[in-house]
Amino acid sequence: MKIRPLSDALSVSDQITPADVAAIAAQGFRAIVCNRPDGEAPDQPGVKEIERAAAAAGLALSYLPAAPGRIDDEQGRAFGTLLAGLPAPVLAYCRSGTRSATLWALSQAGRLPPREILARTAAAGCDLQGLAPRLGDGAGAAPVRVDEASHEVVIIGGGAAGTAVAASLLARSPGLDVAIIDPADVHYYQPGWTLVGGGVFEARVTARAMGSVLPRGVRWIQAAVAAFEPERNAVVLDGCRVVRYRQLVVCPGLKLDWSGIKGLPETLGRNGVTSNYRYDLAPYTWRLVQQLSGAGGGRAVFTQPPMPIKCAGAPQKAMYLSADQWRRDGVLGRVDIQFCNAGAVLFGVPDYVPALMEYVGRYGIHLNFGQTLVSVDGAARQATFSRALADGGSELVTREFDMLHVVPPQKAPDFIRASQLADAAGWVEVDPATLRHPRYENIFALGDAGNTSNAKTAAAARKQAPVVAHNVLALRGQAQGEARYDGYGSCPLTVERGKVVLAEFLYGGKVAPSLPRWLLDGTRPTRAAWLLKERILPPLYWDGMLKGREWLAQPAVGA
Secondary structure, eight states: OOOOSSSSSEESSSSOOOGGGHHHHHOOOOEEEEEEESSSSTTTTOHHHHHHHHHTTOOOEEEEOOOOOOHHHHHHHHHHHHTTOOOSSEEOSSSSSSHHHHHHHHHTTTOOHHHHHHHHHHHHTTGGGGGGGGGGGTTTTTTEEEEEEEEEEEEOOOSSHHHHHHHHHHHHHTTTOEEEEEOEEEEGGGHHHHHHHHSSOGGGGGEHHHHHHHTTOOOEEEEOOOEGGGGEEEEEESSSSEEEEEEEOOOOOEEOHHHGBBHHHTTTTTTTTTTTTTTHHHHHHHHHHHHHHHTEEEEEEEEOOOOOOBBTHHHHHHHHHHHHHHHHOOOOOEEEEEEEESEEEEEEEESGGHHHHHHHHHHHHHEETTEEEEHHHHHHHHEEEEETTTTTTTEEEEEEEEEEEEEOEOOOHHHHTTTBBOOOTBBBBOOOOTOOOOOOOTTTEGGGBBBSOOOOOOOHHHHHHHHHHHHHHHHTTSSSSSOOOOOOEEEEEETTTTTEEEEEEOOOOOOOOOOOOTTTOSSBBHHHHHIIIIHHHHHHHTTGGGGGTTTTTEEEEEO
């Protein structure tokens, strides 16, 4: 939390947590304004969680969400009106503080000289020169595009896909001018969160400072992307800054739509409601598992939303590890385990279903297909599902719970869905083999935001990154031939502590094991696959994939 003053009445900050609120109150603040929409990042607490902490500390909280780079004058006026009605001093926050500073700057247009507004925001670490025409006599005019930089290759997103493709590019072409645009301070090993929720890992081992992970030689632009201008080979950042490129790689991940389930944001992290899809909630999953053991049983409900989602096996991984712990604690027979899946099958690749069904039977899990979570009443411990009927209709089914593990609906980030790069469903449109955009030949995409039909997993990104790196360099005349991605994805299904069903497959669900079957039979639960998941994959991620070492990931290249 970095608090910077803009005036005696207002300061801005990057993202705060519920644990920060007491310190904010102790510093004399009397109100908080949240300018960040929920669901922008996997470590982001929802505004309802901040609101509860604020109420406990005696602070008022208001919610005025603003999308990066799309703040208009009306929102600025609304921010000014809001501030006028709140007790001062006020702390406004977003991801970095830039959106909050932008709203304040627009609210002061015509009240303070433009030069003073820009000086104050600059002192707070927010470069808003692009707002200049909207702060004085030119108020209401379109923002000015301020060229900040130009790079040969620009990568949107510093997660698994973005970091891996940058490393692969530099391994092939040392000295290449590469920039990564990402506002986050922390890089997460998200596949590890299943094991955090199962009591195997501590959450902290899945997080590292972003600056320590990015490849040496990469320029890190710590900002949010607001829009694309592909005809000009440019991206527009928050604050109307512009970065130009020769080639663009788009891999910002996806958006977790917590608010897509009524009542969920208000109860996440309490009342027995948790999710391994958020860094700070995965430890709560483990606490709930232990609490259910201590209580001698209860009802545990695990949900899976409509596809596509990040790691389609993760919803049931949480369930199997929980059930195994209850078995070890001797209470499994008194735990009613319900798996409510919006889909029609347990797993999309049939070869792996028999092994999973053995565990479903062993743990006494009740399978409920065609059921989508639509609302949660945390205080009443009730979850309501829409159940698909054979005649094409639907009905509502309400289940009581002691523990509810929720996987939220997921979609492409807002700035992707609103762009020229998106397909009809909002994902970045690419050729499934070359990962190149069909209309903009110098734009590529990989990872969770692409519209390819493969599983959205880190293993898929590990295979995609060398393909994109090769094809970017081929476009630049620095490589020969065309690399092609075959849809490889991998899902280590943790069916119990110590055993994993290692699902590996290509486009169309074709099974594609990396190792000989005599060494590791992925269709059966094995100790070897567990050791791979627990001991080998984390260092392979940090020290292999993110370093440009393409072990078992070299792309197929054709003429």
